[in-house]
Amino acid sequence: MKPGNETSEKMKASLLDNLKELPTLPTVVAQLMMTLNEPTSSARDLERLISNDQAIAARLLKLANSAFYGLPGKVTSLGRAITLLGFNTVRSLVLTIGVVDKFSGQSAGRYFDRGEFWEHSLSVAMASRLLSAKDPKLSPEEAHIAGLLHDIGKVIMDFLMPEQFQLAMQEVAENGIDHIEAEVHNVGLSHDEVGALASEKWRFPEFLLEVCRYHHRPDESTNNPDVVQLIALADSIVPVFKQQERDKQEYVLPDIPEQWRMRWLSTPRHDELFITKYEVEIEKVRDILNLFT
Numbered sequence: 001m002k003p004g005n006e007t008s009e010k011m012k013a014s015l016l017d018n019l020k021e022l023p024t025l026p027t028v029v030a031q032l033m034m035t036l037n038e039p040t041s042s043a044r045d046l047e048r049l050i051s052n053d054q055a056i057a058a059r060l061l062k063l064a065n066s067a068f069y070g071l072p073g074k075v076t077s078l079g080r081a082i083t084l085l086g087f088n089t090v091r092s093l094v095l096t097i098g099v100v101d102k103f104s105g106q107s108a109g110r111y112f113d114r115g116e117f118w119e120h121s122l123s124v125a126m127a128s129r130l131l132s133a134k135d136p137k138l139s140p141e142e143a144h145i146a147g148l149l150h151d152i153g154k155v156i157m158d159f160l161m162p163e164q165f166q167l168a169m170q171e172v173a174e175n176g177i178d179h180i181e182a183e184v185h186n187v188g189l190s191h192d193e194v195g196a197l198a199s200e201k202w203r204f205p206e207f208l209l210e211v212c213r214y215h216h217r218p219d220e221s222t223n224n225p226d227v228v229q230l231i232a233l234a235d236s237i238v239p240v241f242k243q244q245e246r247d248k249q250e251y252v253l254p255d256i257p258e259q260w261r262m263r264w265l266s267t268p269r270h271d272e273l274f275i276t277k278y279e280v281e282i283e284k285v286r287d288i289l290n291l292f293t
């Protein structure tokens with residue numbers, strides 16, 4: 001075994017050990033996650049669950065009152081927020097707020113920016129939800145949460161093994177090495193695998209585990225290939241749009257494999273609609289991010 005491999009094996013062992021210290025998610029998040037693929041419970045149950053977590057409830061109301069949701073009058077109660085925004089939107093927002101809150105704050109070094117990380121994750125969540133409209137069998141809410149969590153392994157590594165993860169990100173930034181390779185080399189495992197292990201620990205539904213594990217090799221997903229492919233597609237579009245935004249250009253879709261294009265964006269009309277909606281929804285993403293700064 002090469003010395004590099006030995007180090008990486010040691011890192012892997014200590015990462016697996018550190019995963020025991022993985023923080024638990026807020027109770028409301030854990031409980032909502034379990035109900036994701038069950039028939040929806042009642043609005044009253046949802047209200048009761050959220051009201052047990054005052055920090056999340058306060059942020060939810062703040063969001064409900066932000067300009068982008070355009071609700072009439074000031075929303076001061078959870079019940080009214082649920083009535084106006086809808087059960088599914090509120091459930092998605094609560095899951096988002098709870099997960100982002102757990103891993104917000106500053107990273108230990110300058111090679112990983114958690115703000116940018118969450119912007120990417122929330123954008124992929126939003127793009128996945130928009131694209132999911134093409135397939136009535138997929139729930140937009142599941143697409144959203146899968147997009148939100150697809151890269152969760154990165155922020156977990158930043159949380160559990162900050163020094164090693166910084167080294168990995170430094171290697172990516174300075175030597176242009178592939179993310180996955182740099183992570184395995186410096187931390188012992190890559191973010192897709194760490195995300196899958198965390199999904200298991202948090203008892204997430206299986207489709208989330210598969211999205212975490214296979215979003216960089218979607219053809220390998222066996223049980224949930226559709227949602228995995230959808231997230232992989234959104235994950236390839238979002239960084240391109242982000243770059244176009246930095247360059248002050250209009251959004252133009254990147255080349256998409258033919259088979260994916262047929263499935264998720266089959267006509268120029270779909271492209272246009274997707275881009276128009278993205279432009280509106282990206283403002284909501286910023287609004288959510290503002291809750292944490």
Ligand SMILES: [Fe+2]
Pocket residue numbers: 150151191192215216
């Ligand atoms: Fe990833």
Ligand SMILES: [Fe+2]
Pocket residue numbers: 120124150151235
């Ligand atoms: Fe990603």
